[in-house]
Amino acid sequence: MSMPLWAALPPVSVTAPAKVNLFLHITGRRADGYHELESLFVFTKGGDRVTVAAAPEFTFTLEGPFASALEALGGAGEGNLVSKAVMLLASHAGLEPNVAVTLEKNLPVAAGIGGGSSDAAAALLALNQFWKLKLPMSVLEGIALQLGADVPACLHQVPLLVRGIGEELKPVSLGWQAGIVLVNPMEPLSTPAVFKAYHVAAAAFDAPLQNAEALCANVHDLAASSRNALEGAARSICPAVADVLDEFMCQDGVTLARMSGSGATCFALFETAEEAEVAARKIGESRRNWWVMADYLGAGGG
Numbered sequence: 657m658s659m660p661l662w663a664a665l666p667p668v669s670v671t672a673p674a675k676v677n678l679f680l681h682i683t684g685r686r687a688d689g690y691h692e693l694e695s696l697f698v699f700t701k702g703g704d705r706v707t708v709a710a711a712p713e714f715t716f717t718l719e720g721p722f723a724s725a726l727e728a729l730g731g732a733g734e735g736n737l738v739s740k741a742v743m744l745l746a747s748h749a750g751l752e753p754n755v756a757v758t759l760e761k762n763l764p765v766a767a768g769i770g771g772g773s774s775d776a777a778a779a780l781l782a783l784n785q786f787w788k789l790k791l792p793m794s795v796l797e798g799i800a801l802q803l804g805a806d807v808p809a810c811l812h813q814v815p816l817l818v819r820g821i822g823e824e825l826k827p828v829s830l831g832w833q834a835g836i837v838l839v840n841p842m843e844p845l846s847t848p849a850v851f852k853a854y855h856v857a858a859a860a861f862d863a864p865l866q867n868a869e870a871l872c873a874n875v876h877d878l879a880a881s882s883r884n885a886l887e888g889a890a891r892s893i894c895p896a897v898a899d900v901l902d903e904f905m906c907q908d909g910v911t912l913a914r915m916s917g918s919g920a921t922c923f924a925l926f927e928t929a930e931e932a933e934v935a936a937r938k939i940g941e942s943r944r945n946w947w948v949m950a951d952y953l954g955a956g957g958g
């Protein structure tokens with residue numbers, strides 16, 4: 657008996673890194689309610705993992721330390737961004753979505769580090785390769801934007817200046833390297849709720865930066881002249897954000913500590929990977945219920 661054609665395709669795995677907003681300015685609000693951003697996105701090396709493999713029909717399997725958290729937040733079924741990405745790409749390509757997808761969920765959920773967005777982007781990248789579609793990035797970006805504002809940026813996995821609601825992407829060179837520690841106090845924060853709190857507080861919009869590229873190229877300038885505009889709104893819903901930032905301030909070698917995205921995950925940058933690892937160990941030992949991850953931004957560092 658001959659093997660069906662699909663069964664001959666080898667599985668493809670793509671890492672879905674954490675997205676970190678080194679700064680996040682809000683420059684306006686569109687008529688449809690979405691906020692216009694100016695933000696520097698960077699991506700860690702570690703993260704979730706999406707694997708697609710040959711199968712007679714679509715299946716979706718969740719594994720990893722945050723699989724149950726995703727199930728509890730109702731993101732494990734048809735609403736999962738990975739499943740949605742598979743369906744959208746299959747329909748775009750005119751194919752049956754017959755693949756076995758496995759999502760290894762290592763990143764906390766509803767955490768401001770784009771977990772679901774990065775998973776969806778990784779699924780698009782994996783399937784583009786698996787089905788040998790050779791779709792250019794511009795086409796994948798269009799499909800990605802239908803899945804969420806952050807998804808197009810997450811396709812790139814390199815530092816980007818992001819504007820609009822997430823569709824204007826400009827790769828930037830950081831020109832510096834840093835150890836990074838991500839900490840989440842294990843309290844999920846809903847992105848719409850944080851934007852709503854921001855809106856209700858009627859904060860003034862940030863002026864567009866005149867020197868955004870130059871700012872990205874110097875970590876000290878970045879720390880001094882940018883912010884996360886959603887931090888106040890996130891703190892008002894989730895006071896633990898302030899506890900995480902206080903904890904970072906007790907560590908040696910911090911060049912910048914701030915919240916990412918709509919929170920509650922915060923990050924700290926360190927001169928070296930070693931300092932980041934020491935801080936991550938110390939925080940992990942004193943706050944056993946928090947999620948802590950050490951990583952590296954820039955070339956080397958693994």
Ligand SMILES: C[C@](O)(CO)[C@H](O)COP(=O)(O)OP(=O)(O)OC[C@H]1O[C@@H](n2ccc(N)nc2=O)[C@H](O)[C@@H]1O
Pocket residue numbers: 677680689690691692693695768770773803804805806807820821822847848851917918
């Ligand atoms: C805040 C960021 O995390 C920064 O990276 C993102 O812009 C959020 O991107 P995301 O999670 O992909 O957001 P979406 O799933 O598209 O939007 C969730 C909700 O957040 C609000 N939202 C999101 C993005 C944006 N630019 N303006 C908004 O007002 C809207 O109420 C929207 O209904």
Ligand SMILES: Nc1ncnc2c1ncn2[C@@H]1O[C@H](COP(=O)(O)OP(=O)(O)OP(=O)(O)O)[C@@H](O)[C@H]1O
Pocket residue numbers: 726729730731732735736737738764765766767768769770771772773775776806845847917918919
């Ligand atoms: N693969 C997925 N991983 C995580 N959440 C998902 C996924 N698919 C759907 N969701 C839903 O999306 C919601 C937001 O989760 P996610 O982890 O993407 O938030 P986030 O990190 O705050 O995103 P962002 O930084 O883009 O605002 C969750 O409540 C969850 O139910």
